[in-house]
Amino acid sequence: MAERILLVDDEVDFLDVVGEFLEDEGYEMTTAENGRQALAILERQTFDLLLSDINMPGMKGFELLREAAARYPAMRRALITAYDVRDYLYMAKNYDIGNIITKTTPFNFDEIRVLLRTILTGDIFGLGHYIKGTIHTKTIRQAGEIEDAVTTIAESMEEDEHKRKFRQALGEIVVNAFFYGARDERGDQKDKWEFGAELSPREAVIVSWGSDAEKTGASVTDQKGRLTKKEVLYWLERNTTKGSDGLSLGLLDEHGKGLYIARETIDRFIVNVEKGKRTEAVMINYKRGLYDGHRPLWIHEI
Amino acid sequence: MQIANILLVGVASSPLAKQLERYGYGVVSVLDTASIINVDTPYALMIVDQSLMRDFGPDAAERLYFMNNSVPTAVLIHDPAAIPDPLHRIILDGTFEPVYDHEVQSGFVCSKIDRLFITSQFNKNLKLHQRTFHEKEMLKKELSLREQILKQERVINTNIIGSITAGLIILDTEGLIVLVNEHGRELLDLGDIMGASYVQSLPGEIASVVEALSRETSTTLPHVIERCKIGQRFLEISAFRMLDYQNKPSGILVMVHDVTDQENASVQLYRAEKLATVGTMLSGIAHELRNPLSIISARAQRALASDRDEPARIRKAFESIEAQAQRCASIVNNLLDFTRQTATKAGYHKVADLLDETLTYVDYQNLFDDISVNKEYVPDLAVYGDRSRFVQIFVNLITNAAEAMEGRGTLTIRTRAADAHHTLIEINDTGPGIPPDIEPKIFDPFFTTKEPGKGTGLGLAIVFKIVQQSAGAISYTSRPGKTSFRVELPSAKERTHG
Numbered sequence: 001m002a003e004r005i006l007l008v009d010d011e012v013d014f015l016d017v018v019g020e021f022l023e024d025e026g027y028e029m030t031t032a033e034n035g036r037q038a039l040a041i042l043e044r045q046t047f048d049l050l051l052s053d054i055n056m057p058g059m060k061g062f063e064l065l066r067e068a069a070a071r072y073p074a075m076r077r078a079l080i081t082a083y084d085v086r087d088y089l090y091m092a093k094n095y096d097i098g099n100i101i102t103k104t105t106p107f108n109f110d111e112i113r114v115l116l117r118t119i120l121t122g123d124i125f126g127l128g129h130y131i132k133g134t135i136h137t138k139t140i141r142q143a144g145e146i147e148d149a150v151t152t153i154a155e156s157m158e159e160d161e162h163k164r165k166f167r168q169a170l171g172e173i174v175v176n177a178f179f180y181g182a183r184d185e186r187g188d189q190k191d192k193w194e195f196g197a198e199l200s201p202r203e204a205v206i207v208s209w210g211s212d213a214e215k216t217g218a219s220v221t222d223q224k225g226r227l228t229k230k231e232v233l234y235w236l237e238r239n240t241t242k243g244s245d246g247l248s249l250g251l252l253d254e255h256g257k258g259l260y261i262a263r264e265t266i267d268r269f270i271v272n273v274e275k276g277k278r279t280e281a282v283m284i285n286y287k288r289g290l291y292d293g294h295r296p297l298w299i300h301e302i
Numbered sequence: 303m304q305i306a307n308i309l310l311v312g313v314a315s316s317p318l319a320k321q322l323e324r325y326g327y328g329v330v331s332v333l334d335t336a337s338i339i340n341v342d343t344p345y346a347l348m349i350v351d352q353s354l355m356r357d358f359g360p361d362a363a364e365r366l367y368f369m370n371n372s373v374p375t376a377v378l379i380h381d382p383a384a385i386p387d388p389l390h391r392i393i394l395d396g397t398f399e400p401v402y403d404h405e406v407q408s409g410f411v412c413s414k415i416d417r418l419f420i421t422s423q424f425n426k427n428l429k430l431h432q433r434t435f436h437e438k439e440m441l442k443k444e445l446s447l448r449e450q451i452l453k454q455e456r457v458i459n460t461n462i463i464g465s466i467t468a469g470l471i472i473l474d475t476e477g478l479i480v481l482v483n484e485h486g487r488e489l490l491d492l493g494d495i496m497g498a499s500y501v502q503s504l505p506g507e508i509a510s511v512v513e514a515l516s517r518e519t520s521t522t523l524p525h526v527i528e529r530c531k532i533g534q535r536f537l538e539i540s541a542f543r544m545l546d547y548q549n550k551p552s553g554i555l556v557m558v559h560d561v562t563d564q565e566n567a568s569v570q571l572y573r574a575e576k577l578a579t580v581g582t583m584l585s586g587i588a589h590e591l592r593n594p595l596s597i598i599s600a601r602a603q604r605a606l607a608s609d610r611d612e613p614a615r616i617r618k619a620f621e622s623i624e625a626q627a628q629r630c631a632s633i634v635n636n637l638l639d640f641t642r643q644t645a646t647k648a649g650y651h652k653v654a655d656l657l658d659e660t661l662t663y664v665d666y667q668n669l670f671d672d673i674s675v676n677k678e679y680v681p682d683l684a685v686y687g688d689r690s691r692f693v694q695i696f697v698n699l700i701t702n703a704a705e706a707m708e709g710r711g712t713l714t715i716r717t718r719a720a721d722a723h724h725t726l727i728e729i730n731d732t733g734p735g736i737p738p739d740i741e742p743k744i745f746d747p748f749f750t751t752k753e754p755g756k757g758t759g760l761g762l763a764i765v766f767k768i769v770q771q772s773a774g775a776i777s778y779t780s781r782p783g784k785t786s787f788r789v790e791l792p793s794a795k796e797r798t799h800g
Contacts, residue, residue, distance in 0.1 A: 011593060011597065013597050013601075014593070014596075014597050014600075017597060017600045017601050017604055018600065020604065021600070021604060082589070082592035082593040082595075082596055083589050083592065084589070084638065103592065103593065103596035103597075104596060104599075104631075105592065105595040105596045105598075105599045105627050105628060105630070105631030105634075106599045106603065106624060106627070106628050106631070107596050107597075107599040107600035107603055109600070109603060292632070292635045293631075293634070293635035293638055293639070
């Protein structure tokens with residue numbers, strides 16, 4: 001049976017074109033033009049996903065999702081916006097929302113298709129969702145192997161201005177996955193870390209990478225699943241919110257920099273967590289700066 | 303019997319002497335004030351010819367006043383309209399008695415002299431003036447002292463005029479230049495123009511200020527102040543009317559201040575404010591545009607995907623709609639990059655490294671194939687601030703330079719210490735220069751000389767904004783064959799070796 005999606009936006013034209021697209025994708029679509037209307041519809045019918053615009057007259061997307069979460073906890077929820085998601089990280093943390101899609105130009109139908117599929121099926125892991133080409137994989141069991149793996153992946157990428165940033169973010173994420181994810185070290189005790197110790201095959205960090213015509217991507221997975229959506233939102237918000245001194249709150253934090261750097265420098269930074277089992281960070285860069293200025297927030301917990 | 307002796311100084315009028323003698327006074331004549339000192343005959347009164355005051359210049363009357371301080375003095379006036387100012391003052395305060403030609407002719411002069419004599423005898427209770435040799439010596443000493451003081455005063459005046467850090471020009475009532483100080487000569491690049499007419503010898507901008515002042519009829523001390531650009535300098539020109547003690551115009555004083563630094567600073571401040579306002583406004587608009595643009599793009603894509611059998615021209619229309627929406631989106635994104643205030647990560651960076659890094663980002667483009675790059679770096683200079691933003695400054699300036707040269711020429715990148723706290727980075731190109739008519743606009747957001755679609759015109763606005771936020775300054779000079787952008791950034795010399 002087709003999954004049912006309730007799409008909410010005050011832009012009727014948007015409801016029309018995206019609704020039509022999702023219908024073609026095989027979903028059963030219902031649309032609403034504001035929060036009140038959406039809540040009324042929800043009372044009469046069950047949905048698998050509530051996808052709402054953020055900035056609407058009256059009830060805002062965040063409030064609608066909170067209200068819906070209280071009433072229908074099983075229903076999946078995501079927001080969509082044309083605005084800068086960075087400006088909403090504070091709200092995302094406060095409302096505990098991990099999923100914000102962006103309305104890009106060119107409109108990224110492909111991305112919406114993939115993101116909605118992963119959120120609806122729960123089949124969230126794997127770079128293959130995003131890259132339509134060969135995926136390479138490498139297992140890291142020793143700290144000494146990190147640099148090599150990062151270099152290999154970076155070398156495989158096309159030469160462009162984003163390559164350096166990608167390499168930096170990837171390095172941060174692999175180090176995090178290894179020391180915090182796999183080994184559960186403490187950030188304030190770096191001097192006590194054992195750099196020589198080897199991870200068992202069941203603890204190893206797995207890196208994957210690949211590219212297709214449109215994008216380059218890498219994913220980093222640990223086999224512990226310690227990270228939580230709350231934590232990710234906390235660190236992202238801490239690094240984007242400025243204190244009274246004009247500097248970000250997280251400036252001196254031992255933790256959280258990697259997540260922030262990855263989100264700020266990579267076009268798509270996706271975090272998937274299966275609690276107690278694995279954490280995956282997916283990083284996608286579009287070639288030719290295609291979707292500049294839009295960085296969706298995509299954090300899944302299952 | 304003679305009542306008393308009268309000393310006539312420079313008085314050529316024998317009728318006066320005759321009348322005085324007839325009236326019972328003895329008359330002693332000398333030709334000029336300098337000869338007074340040699341008169342041995344005691345005299346009770348002195349009559350000086352007005353014309354002498356002119357010959358002696360402005361201080362003659364004062365000197366005379368000093369010399370005669372115990373002898374009542376009259377001044378023989380031929381032309382009341384041409385009484386020199388100091389003399390006029392002395393007459394007004396009652397020290398010198400004016401005697402007019404018509405009084406001489408009518409004989410009235412004698413009763414006036416009598417009255418003067420009697421007044422001096424009774425009211426002041428003075429004896430006839432008996433100058434002893436000793437007194438004369440004293441007077442000589444005093445005179446030479448007086449001369450010294452005058453000389454000193456003259457030196458002081460000259461020093462004051464020379465030390466004023468403004469150009470000073472004084473015109474007489476005829477508009478002839480009577481004084482220009484050294485600073486003024488330098489500032490306006492003037493040769494020897496003493497005595498010349500201001501209209502011919504001063505730059506037009508200054509001449510027009512003087513003219514504006516001349517047209518001014520207000521009775522209160524009028525002045526005219528204007529700012530103008532002469533050569534590379536911004537000058538503030540103030541013209542004041544100089545008045546004599548009678549409130550009659552005695553000339554015009556022009557002060558010229560070099561306000562280039564001040565002007566640049568206020569221009570920068572103005573630009574910064576303008577950018578901030580424009581930024582806030584544009585950020586809102588840009589965000590609002592993203593919604594409709596995404597819908598336009600979505601519609602066009604859907605149409606292209608579903609209508610496979612549509613005629614080619616419909617297809618072309620949708621492709622064009624999609625492409626143009628993308629173009630709008632990239633403008634919007636550029637704009638948002640520009641308006642977004644990201645927290646800066648400040649640090650210390652070697653300037654040479656920053657510039658070399660920038661070059662690796664840009665010089666792979668074909669645009670740089672025929673451009674030779676000259677690096678003239680002073681070693682070990684460092685700046686303090688956000689690295690990526692500094693790189694952004696240089697990317698923009700270097701790309702602009704390369705584009706100005708249309709890919710052919712010499713790019714010279716120079717660094718040096720501007721002062722103790724600032725490092726100067728100069729980006730020079732050999733392009734055609736910035737046309738003067740677009741100069742006021744080059745830092746404006748969205749101003750571009752590039753073809754539509756080749757640039758959004760945010761480059762220099764971004765540069766300007768970053769420089770501002772980094773507590774730096776930016777300036778440029780441009781002429782055909784040499785355009786030079788100079789960026790000053792806070793130095794970090796002390797930290798690079800540590």
